[in-house]
Amino acid sequence: MPANTKFELKLGAPTREAFGRTLAELGKENPNIVVGDADLTKSTMTTYFAKAFPERLFECGIAEANMVAIGAGLAMSGKIPFVSSFSAFIMTKGFEQMRCLVAYPNVNLKVVGTHSGISIGEDGPSQMSMEDLALACALPNFTVLSPADEVATKWAVRWAANHVGPVFIRCGRVKAPVIYDADATFEIGKGVELLGGTDVTLVATGLLTAECIKASDILAGEGISARVIDIHTIKPLDEELLAKAARETGALVVAEEHLVDSGLGARVAQALARHAPAPVEFVGLTRYAESGSPDELLDHYGMRAPEVAAAARKVLARKK
Amino acid sequence: MQKTSNPAELAGICRQIRRHIITMTGAAKSGHPGGSLSAVEILVTLYWDVLRHDPAQPRWPERDRFVLSKGHAAPVLYGVLAECGYTPVESLNTLRKLGSIYQGHPDVRFIPALEASTGSLGEGLSVVLGMGLAAKLDNSPTRSYVVLGDGEIQEGQIWEAAMFGAFHKADNVCAIVDYNRIQLDGFTKDILDLEPLAAKWQSFGWHVIELDGHDIAALQAAFAEAAATKGKPTVLIAHTVKGKGVSFMENNPKYHGVAPNAEEIELALKELA
Ligand SMILES: Cc1ncc(C[n+]2csc(CCOP(=O)(O)OP(=O)(O)O)c2C)c(N)n1
Numbered sequence: 001m002p003a004n005t006k007f008e009l010k011l012g013a014p015t016r017e018a019f020g021r022t023l024a025e026l027g028k029e030n031p032n033i034v035v036g037d038a039d040l041t042k043s044t045m046t047t048y049f050a051k052a053f054p055e056r057l058f059e060c061g062i063a064e065a066n067m068v069a070i071g072a073g074l075a076m077s078g079k080i081p082f083v084s085s086f087s088a089f090i091m092t093k094g095f096e097q098m099r100c101l102v103a104y105p106n107v108n109l110k111v112v113g114t115h116s117g118i119s120i121g122e123d124g125p126s127q128m129s130m131e132d133l134a135l136a137c138a139l140p141n142f143t144v145l146s147p148a149d150e151v152a153t154k155w156a157v158r159w160a161a162n163h164v165g166p167v168f169i170r171c172g173r174v175k176a177p178v179i180y181d182a183d184a185t186f187e188i189g190k191g192v193e194l195l196g197g198t199d200v201t202l203v204a205t206g207l208l209t210a211e212c213i214k215a216s217d218i219l220a221g222e223g224i225s226a227r228v229i230d231i232h233t234i235k236p237l238d239e240e241l242l243a244k245a246a247r248e249t250g251a252l253v254v255a256e257e258h259l260v261d262s263g264l265g266a267r268v269a270q271a272l273a274r275h276a277p278a279p280v281e282f283v284g285l286t287r288y289a290e291s292g293s294p295d296e297l298l299d300h301y302g303m304r305a306p307e308v309a310a311a312a313r314k315v316l317a318r319k320k
Numbered sequence: 321m322q323k324t325s326n327p328a329e330l331a332g333i334c335r336q337i338r339r340h341i342i343t344m345t346g347a348a349k350s351g352h353p354g355g356s357l358s359a360v361e362i363l364v365t366l367y368w369d370v371l372r373h374d375p376a377q378p379r380w381p382e383r384d385r386f387v388l389s390k391g392h393a394a395p396v397l398y399g400v401l402a403e404c405g406y407t408p409v410e411s412l413n414t415l416r417k418l419g420s421i422y423q424g425h426p427d428v429r430f431i432p433a434l435e436a437s438t439g440s441l442g443e444g445l446s447v448v449l450g451m452g453l454a455a456k457l458d459n460s461p462t463r464s465y466v467v468l469g470d471g472e473i474q475e476g477q478i479w480e481a482a483m484f485g486a487f488h489k490a491d492n493v494c495a496i497v498d499y500n501r502i503q504l505d506g507f508t509k510d511i512l513d514l515e516p517l518a519a520k521w522q523s524f525g526w527h528v529i530e531l532d533g534h535d536i537a538a539l540q541a542a543f544a545e546a547a548a549t550k551g552k553p554t555v556l557i558a559h560t561v562k563g564k565g566v567s568f569m570e571n572n573p574k575y576h577g578v579a580p581n582a583e584e585i586e587l588a589l590k591e592l593a
Contacts, residue, residue: 039503040505043504059511061471061474062472062474063512065476092440093442122416124423124427124439125425125439126391127425290418290423291420292419293418296418
């Protein structure tokens with residue numbers, strides 16, 4: 001029996017929903033928490049915070065760059081601001097403000113990008129964010145989080161509120177399979193080994209973590225033992241855990257709903273080149289997508305367990 | 321297509337476009353009906369009466385340019401492009417489906433007759449100013465038009481572009497603000513008020529015309545005035561009703577981004593018969 005039957009992968013809340021709920025809880029606990037949104041409160045789910053604490057919710061209108069800079073000013077005055085919009089807009093339109101006003105002076109702003117990846121679906125490429133991890137990781141001082149499910153998101157938002165310094169959290173639109181028990185604990189900068197394995201390691205983040213668990217099942221059926229690691233902290237990266245996996249399994253696949261050339265995969269490859277060179281294959285996006293239902297798009301653009309399993313076979317063939 | 325200046329004929333075309341918007345978004349079960357319905361008269365007057373364009377030669381170099389900067393209102397543009405003969409009417413109901421040319425937001429990769437891919441708000445005014453500058457360099461009679469959302473003009477880039485357009489005397493550019501007073505989260509006045517809007521554009525150096533954006537004769541007169549205005553760009557502040565033409569959608573923020581269900585489609589089409 002494959003080991004990973006321990007994961008049911010039942011659909012849970014979207015990570016943006018978990019973000020919104022947790023933010024409203026935090027608002028109750030800490031009067032210093034303030035929130036900025038850019039005409040998307042009902043989509044980013046800051047609407048829960050807005051209803052509970054209207055005086056601490058700053059509706060900035062459709063003006064993301066201004067919102068990020070206003071958030072920086074709030075932070076410079078001792079508030080703990082969370083600013084949120086679709087990841088595609090806040091990370092691009094607000095990037096320069098994050099660079100000069102937040103990253104470089106190390107200001108305590110929390111940036112939450114929702115509707116990331118192609119799984120936003122029907123709205124299409126202009127609203128899809130597949131460059132956001134690259135942008136966020138490019139900023140020194142930023143901690144970059146990409147939780148896979150509602151449990152991990154709740155932790156990520158709470159961690160961000162308590163940490164002094166800039167944080168980016170990546171959330172999604174659709175319901176995410178539940179991976180963690182409600183009482184699971186996480187450590188910043190530490191990946192989670194979800195499944196042990198000896199032949200190959202599947203490294204994933206976000207929605208692809210569940211796909212890697214399923215892929216390990218497919219591979220188990222072929223006699224291949226796959227280790228699965230969830231990377232919720234993209235930066236700082238858990239280089240130690242990855243190097244250990246490279247040494248012990250000798251081959252890796254990295255899977256993410258992001259451009260392959262600039263996301264988690266590129267960072268893992270850099271870490272391994274430094275500490276424990278090993279063959280790596282990459283599952284991710286290579287071009288702009290199109291409109292479609294989230295499920296159809298994830299199928300069409302190869303963001304599923306079968307593609308992860310195929311990449312694992314390919315990398316195993318390269319393993320010496 | 322048969323071009324016309326007859327307001328009654330144009331009104332008939334508007335009704336047909338509204339029916340497309342309802343059936344299209346209804347079939348997609350998602351999309352943005354409200355802001356599509358508010359811009360119908362503006363687009364129909366442009367495409368049937370004002371723009372110099374030819375569906376048989378979509379890339380004719382001297383054509384006038386149109387950019388829908390508020391790209392989420394794609395259904396109105398798709399209805400218009402289809403009725404003009406640029407794209408098939410039969411497949412309008414594939415809106416937002418995988419492989420459809422009718423993408424969630426206008427996408428030049430799928431419809432080459434589009435001038436620009438839009439969807440990230442705040443960018444279209446700059447784009448048509450670039451087109452206007454190019455037309456001047458080429459001594460081309462091309463005029464360039466852009467439809468902006470009222471929420472959209474909260475973006476700072478719009479005001480950078482406004483300053484640029486006046487400074488460069490871009491009199492071959494005409495912007496239309498679809499002033500339907502509602503954005504995504506609610507009423508614009510409650511989110512980030514734009515008033516005094518006409519005074520803002522005036523102070524930025526634009527020729528400003530305020531009008532009822534559903535009054536076809538008024539739109540025709542305004543576009544003629546814009547073309548005759550030299551030395552500065554023109555902005556039409558078109559007072560409109562979000563969801564116009566469908567009683568239960570009118571002025572109702574819910575229908576910004578919610579498609580009509582089966583029952584609502586039937587009701588709406590009855591009203592638009
Ligand atoms: C830069 C950017 N921010 C946010 C959005 C999400 N969004 C889509 S439509 C919309 C509201 C637009 O309101 P308005 O411009 O008034 O359009 P209309 O009411 O005419 O539909 C928002 C916030 C976007 N498309 N682009």
